Amino acid sequence: MAEPKRRDYAIVAFALRTCDAALEVVDARFLASARVEKMERRYKNKLIICASKLDLYPGKREKGVIYYSSKTGEGLEEIRAKAKEIAGNNPYRKGKDLKIAMFGLPNAGKSTLLNALCGKRSAKAAFRAGTTRGPQWVRGKDDMMFCDTQGIVDLQEGEQSLAMKAGIDVSDMENPEGAAYEILDRAFLMAKNPVNRFYGVAGESPEDALEKIAKKRGLLGKGGDPRLFEAAKIVVRDFQKGKFAIK
């Protein structure tokens, strides 16, 4: 897996080098852990940090970050205005177009943001990390050109930590149980266990909860054993989609 990831980095870095403003798209729920610091440092002069999925995140807001929701439209105008300002001020800009490129982890919301800013559905967006495979330039209003890019991940990042930021699709995971137990462990520390509540089970421990979720969903193998691998995929995906929130 290392080679394609390295290639993705180089391709995205090229798009960022040639743009006048760089929009980093980070899921607001995972702002502390899901930023691509290497790119932030390299392109700090033209960087705008945009925290997506505000509709799924009622928490505290960090300074210097624009929070927005592609669902409700909140914050989009602020991003458009800031991008226009930074791109327009670039003294090295070539030509009339204001070139604005997106970057961030897979599934962060880059393609959806590009479509919202352009007012058309040009970029393919879907709930599957790895939907965008390469850069795509799309013309917006006011001489603005937007570039969608594929998601990038740290070469050293493991699948469990990536899953906790919704940056890997469960169908690509070798061990979804690892992430599911992390989610369940954290849910069990909360006063009103959001996982037990969401699935309508009375799990007494993380292990017991996963078994009960599997049974409730009819995920049973030979001899009636609960299929924990399948149940874990459901829990991780529902968590990634924001069906329940954990601290």
Ligand SMILES: Nc1nc2c(ncn2[C@@H]2O[C@H](COP(=O)(O)OP(=O)(O)OP(=O)(O)O)[C@@H](O)[C@H]2O)c(=O)[nH]1
């Ligand atoms: N609730 C909510 N969902 C969002 C928002 N923005 C994006 N999404 C959802 O997040 C999922 C991923 O969105 P994409 O735009 O495809 O993400 P991406 O960053 O382009 O992903 P890759 O192409 O895999 O790198 C989709 O299911 C979107 O509908 C938002 O502001 N709020």
Ligand SMILES: [Mg+2]
């Ligand atoms: Mg995309």
